[in-house]
Amino acid sequence: MILVVLLTIIGVVNIVVILTKKNDVIRIDSLxxxxxxxxxxxxxxxxxxxxxxxxxSFKLLAEDNNKKLDEMRxxxxxxxxxxxxxxxxxxxxLISKRLEEVQKGLGEMQTLASDVGGLKKVxxxxxTRGAFGEVQLENxxxxxxxxxxYEMQAAIKKNSQERVDAVVKLPGQTDDNSLLLLPIDSxxxxxxxxxxxxxxxxxxxKEIIQDLRKEFDKSVKSTAKSIAEKYxxxxxxxxxxxxxxPSEGIYAEILRSAELLETLRRDFRxxxxxxxxxxxxxxxxxxxxxTLAIQKxxxxxxxxxxxxxxxxxxxxxxLDRASKQLQTVANSITDAGVRTRAIEKxxxxxxxxxx
Numbered sequence: 001m002i003l004v005v006l007l008t009i010i011g012v013v014n015i016v017v018i019l020t021k022k023n024d025v026i027r028i029d030s031l032x033x034x035x036x037x038x039x040x041x042x043x044x045x046x047x048x049x050x051x052x053x054x055x056x057s058f059k060l061l062a063e064d065n066n067k068k069l070d071e072m073r074x075x076x077x078x079x080x081x082x083x084x085x086x087x088x089x090x091x092x093x094l095i096s097k098r099l100e101e102v103q104k105g106l107g108e109m110q111t112l113a114s115d116v117g118g119l120k121k122v123x124x125x126x127x128t129r130g131a132f133g134e135v136q137l138e139n140x141x142x143x144x145x146x147x148x149x150y151e152m153q154a155a156i157k158k159n160s161q162e163r164v165d166a167v168v169k170l171p172g173q174t175d176d177n178s179l180l181l182l183p184i185d186s187x188x189x190x191x192x193x194x195x196x197x198x199x200x201x202x203x204x205x206k207e208i209i210q211d212l213r214k215e216f217d218k219s220v221k222s223t224a225k226s227i228a229e230k231y232x233x234x235x236x237x238x239x240x241x242x243x244x245x246p247s248e249g250i251y252a253e254i255l256r257s258a259e260l261l262e263t264l265r266r267d268f269r270x271x272x273x274x275x276x277x278x279x280x281x282x283x284x285x286x287x288x289x290x291t292l293a294i295q296k297x298x299x300x301x302x303x304x305x306x307x308x309x310x311x312x313x314x315x316x317x318x319l320d321r322a323s324k325q326l327q328t329v330a331n332s333i334t335d336a337g338v339r340t341r342a343i344e345k346x347x348x349x350x351x352x353x354x355x
Contacts, residue, residue: 133186133246134165136275141166144282149289156183156231164231168285170238183231183241184278187223192216193250216253217260224270232269240269242281248274 134152141150145168154167168182196212224243232241243264245251251274254260264270273281 133188133244136246137166137184137186137244137278140275140279140282141168144279144286145289149286154181154183156181156233156237162230164241165244167237168282170285171289180235181237183227183237184244185227185231185241186244186246187227188246189216189219189223189250190247192219193247193253196253197249213257217257220254220260221263221268224264224268224272228268228270240265240271242278243270243272244278245272245274248276251275 138152141152148169150166150168152166153163155163156167164183165186166184168184170180170182192212192215196209196216199209199212227241227243231237232239245254251272254272261272264272
């Protein structure tokens with residue numbers, strides 16, 4: 001019984017202890033929960049304060065950045081605007097200069113076009129075309145030869161009205177002791193050449209070009225024949241004449257046909273020259289003139305040297321006579337010196353006599 005009571009008491013005590021512990025746990029749990037709630041509330045308040053502070057800082061930083069960006073944008077805009085204005089002004093000035101140059105070039109081109117048009121009119125007129133060739137020929141002669149070595153519009157045959165554009169007066173003598181004349185006539189067969197040139201440019205058929213080439217050769221031969229008949233007149237002239245073509249293009253076209261050149265030399269005794277090789281030809285003639293002049297002056301120099309030689313011989317004779325006379329004078333002076341010394345000795349003896 002007692003055991004039962006004890007066991008009962010022990011059970012009650014355990015129950016009481018257990019109940020007590022359970023209440024403590026509940027109270028502790030409540031305390032913990034309250035602490036957690038308080039800590040969470042404090043943390044939330046701290047987080048909220050930090051967030052507000054960060055937001056305020058971010059706002060200030062953003063405002064400061066925006067202000068700096070505005071200042072930088074303003075500075076960049078000013079620099080960019082200044083650079084753009086400077087570049088624009090430089091470009092505008094450069095464009096203005098280029099436009100002035102273009103305008104000047106257009107003016108020169110208009111002037112050139114006008115000059116070319118005038119030249120075309122000159123070259124399409126037979127008389128003015130002939131005058132153009134004569135002027136060019138005269139300029140070449142004037143630049144290379146002296147005035148007495150050539151003559152413009154010279155008469156070749158007696159009792160004839162025909163006059164060649166120019167003659168070069170060669171030093172060789174003819175039967176009547178007059179100068180030998182080299183006829184030079186200027187010709188400008190431009191019509192047939194222009195048609196042939198246009199055919200080349202347009203790429204016409206080979207047959208058409210050949211026909212035009214034949215017409216061109218025919219006109220050149222006809223001109224050469226006319227020069228030969230009018231102006232080759234030996235012995236007053238050379239047995240050949242020169243046909244001067246004022247255009248290098250026409251001259252080059254003539255040179256393309258070796259057969260044409262041979263025909264002109266063989267049948268008509270005509271030599272074709274252009275502006276360039278006429279200048280070279282005249283220069284070679286000028287060198288020949290100078291060589292002949294030197295040879296002619298050589299004989300005169302020999303005559304002068306012969307006269308000088310004779311005079312030098314006479315001078316040598318006079319010099320010999322003068323040398324002999326000088327020797328005689330020297331001997332006389334020597335004798336006079338001997339006499340002078342003898343007189344001095346006599347005078348010394350007189351001075352030594354007692355007083």
